[in-house]
Amino acid sequence: MPVIEEKPQDEKLFRIRHSLAHVMAQAVQTLYPGTKLGFGPAIDDGFYYDFILPKTLSDTELPAIEAKMRDIIAAAQTFSHEDLPLDAALTRIEGQMGEPFKAAYARELADKKGHREISFYTNGGFVDMCEGPHVSSTSDIPADAFKLHALAGAYWRGDERNAMMTRIYGYAFNTKAELDEYVAAVEQAKQRDHRKLGQELRIYAIRDEIGKGLPLWLPNGAAIRHELEKLAHEMEFRAGYKKVATPHITKRGLYETSGHIPLYEDGMYPPMVLEEEGRGAGGPEESYYLKPMNCPHHHMVFASEKHSYRDLPLRYTEYGSVYRFERAGALQGLTRVRGMAMNDAHIYVTPEQLKEEFQAVMKLHERYYALFGLTNYFMRLSLWDPADPKRGAKYVDDPENWALSERLVTEALEEMGANYKLSPGEAAFYGPKVDFQFITVTGREFTLSTNQLDFAVPARFGLAYTDKDGKEKTPYCIHRAPMGTHERFIAFLIEHFGGAFPTWLAPVQVVVIPVSDKFLAYGKKIEALLREDLVRVELDTSSATMGKKIQEGATRKVPILLVVGGKEETEQTVTVRRYGIKEQKAMPLAGFVEMLSQEIKERRHV
Ligand code: ATP
Ligand code: ZN
Ligand code: ZN
Known part of the structure; x- marks a missing residue:
């Protein structure tokens, strides 16, 4: 309720x-x-x-x-x-x-x-x-x-x-x-602030030479991105999504059709004006924009093939790069940036499929969050406000479609037994939406992602499928991005885990620490074995003392340190130290490799 x-x-x-x-x-x-x-x-x-x-x-x-x-x-x-x-x-x-x-x-x-x-x-x-x-x-x-x-x-x-x-x-x-x-x-x-930890753990950098709000992902950050993309690929592949890929820049006309121009123009980077016959050659002028959203492109993907009702729901997904000209004063670390990559998808459905598909999307959101161990969130259903005197400017004025789509989304939530709040007057201009509101470890509430229903924009693009009766009909579209953008999501994860990521997400998963140079060869063997298994492993070859090396591993919040010396080499074992746990445990090397690969594969939080 x-x-x-x-x-x-x-x-x-x-x-x-x-x-x-x-x-x-x-x-x-x-x-x-x-x-x-x-x-x-x-x-x-x-x-x-x-x-x-x-x-x-x-x-x-x-x-x-x-x-x-x-x-x-x-x-x-x-x-x-x-x-x-x-x-x-x-x-x-x-x-x-x-x-x-x-x-x-x-x-x-x-x-x-x-x-x-x-x-x-x-x-x-x-x-x-x-x-x-x-x-x-x-x-x-x-x-x-x-x-x-x-x-x-x-x-x-x-x-x-x-x-x-x-x-x-x-x-x-x-x-x-x-x-x-x-x-x-x-x-x-403050201790968990992703800007502080992001620098200490060498996850990202923002440099003047590149520009405000345009983060560089250092190797550690890129490793996390890679894991998230891999997760998205698996989740979405299993849920029947199809990957698409679309360009970063696009002609002005597309955004006139979508309505971004003039409505959203302030939020976009200014256009590049190109002349088709070669730059400056006096050919016909065309202005190109960096894309601020992926929806219009996915609509064009839909428009590029013929579709029958049998092909629907059709689910296009892309980790789409978008650029938004956020105000300089609003920029904040990775939480609000100008260049970002979104865990996006657009799903085209018939009205009959809408409720079930919307529900499937909500359940997918829940599966994502469960995987990260995130439980402290609730849903917020935003509806339109028919009594708003400015409703003509705020919403697509189509009371019948509002009634239908709000009823279906509400039913979808009720049938799931979802705990949700209502937020009248906060809908998108093209339909109702469900926000996922998270309470952070420090008690702040914020929107991590949004699941939106769109009954209006596909018609603007002339999208159509052939229905059972042979007639051309306009599909409904669901916009969803369960992990939002890499930027905001990783900022959130850094703070949520306080930088101590579970093994599957950790930029460096294992550091091998030989107790002295004598055991470097055994260390190298372990490194090679784990790397072959696609584990992000490092061998600490520095001349620091063992205590220092272990300390360094802890400072970097590496989930697993393997200490190896004479005993380990003779017995072909490893001594395992987990981040934040005092006791260490000796294990046969083969058994450790097997355990680690299961832990990573199942994305287990130990
Ligand atoms: P906001 O209200 O925060 O500006 P939005 O409503 O414009 O976000 P959407 O267009 O729905 O956001 O984008 C989907 C998701 O992308 C958001 O839920 C958020 O996680 C993320 N996002 C949006 N803008 C930014 C940004 N400037 N930097 C990082 N992530 C962003
Ligand atoms: Zn969209
Ligand atoms: Zn006062």
Whole structure:
């Protein structure tokens, strides 16, 4: 049964956080007279405020600001509210308060939103232009449940043409225990941050010479990609998908048909303008775009052959490379990049097949996640909103198809006994979708992948199959990408496993450590044997001590270290040390090779 998704809103905590922003501004202006104020909202884990300060601030000054804030809290100042007509408000903001940014914002509220009055809140001697709400007295703020934790630069209104301000961030919670727990979780998240581990474990690099958001996969990262592609190949081959391959660049017209141009043009790299008779030869001009999605190409694959209802469902899959011109400010490690490879597929079905196939796709998603040991997720069904006044611009206006496809998708979920939430108004413009929402090890929720039903776009491309009655009909299309992109998925896996991958996924699966040079030959024999079995194995030939070598293996989070010396060579055994396990175990070499190959083949998590 679905649950209507509601954003948990802790009204009291929101007031505390928002009030703390005021108190911080008040403290900063007391400590650094002449400070000008920008915005100071409550956010997910606390609050921030943007300032233009008369001096450069450093982290070491945050405790003094906190102490001043505690004084204000202890003074039990009440918040009082007042609305002033625009003119009087501007006189106050520009005169008594002397706040140019607030004045600009007040004018904007008047000009763009028609505000005739401006709302103010005062506590102690501090006045801020603000809509509220706040706590009634500063003494309602738990003084031990907040903490200032970061300084950052931020442009006024987020626009780099504007002044650069100093943003101070604070965490704030209802109790000290909640704050401590949160701070500990943040600390853990920092340790697992894929940007940190990605560098330490030499998984990827982003270089200026190449460009923002365009990761290079180092050998370790490429090994993980290879394993994911191999997995996808097996899963999809067994589920009856067919591989296709499509180019990275494409003529403008295709995106006009798909509707990406003009709707999505901002999200695409600008076009390359080519002249067909040779560059610059004055031939007919044609503009080419890097593809931002694979769907139009798969539609063209469909259009390139004749299809009867007997060929359906037809499932095209491709680890498709796509490029999206994400805003520079939104880029983040591997989580949001500009060049990426997607575990994509498009499935063409008749209306009769839709429900069963949609269900099969959901089950495939579940199989994928089970394999990685991922259980902390739920599904979210996004529907259209027929009551939305802008529905004509947001959705394909076809109530009949919306009703049918939403009914089928809902039935598919109900029959599976799925636990899902409903999210009205969040559908794609061409149909309902089911998002897979994951809760990360550090408690964040995020969308890993989406399963979408599309009842509209195939018609735009004129796609058709011949039905039983001999008539040409338009198929429905399912878009799915259970592992999303390599980039976001690997970022997630790095953090999920804290860099300690299960053997099948680990960039280096085994390191062989001879106890001294005397046993190099035996080590080499083991290396060759494992490599023949396609195991990613390394032989440590360095002159470091054995203890150092074992240490190094642990730092690299290699799942299996094999220590070999005289006893092992004579008995043809190996001493196995697994990552994170103290005890080591001696095994016959042949038995170890057999065990390892089973573990990898079954993708077992030991
Ligand atoms: P978002 O809302 O995060 O921008 P989207 O809704 O545009 O994503 P889709 O077009 O559905 O995403 O792409 C499918 C999947 O590709 C997403 O679920 C996500 O896992 C991944 N993805 C999308 N954009 C990026 C990106 N810029 N960098 C890395 N992965 C991405
Ligand atoms: Zn306020
Ligand atoms: Zn698609």
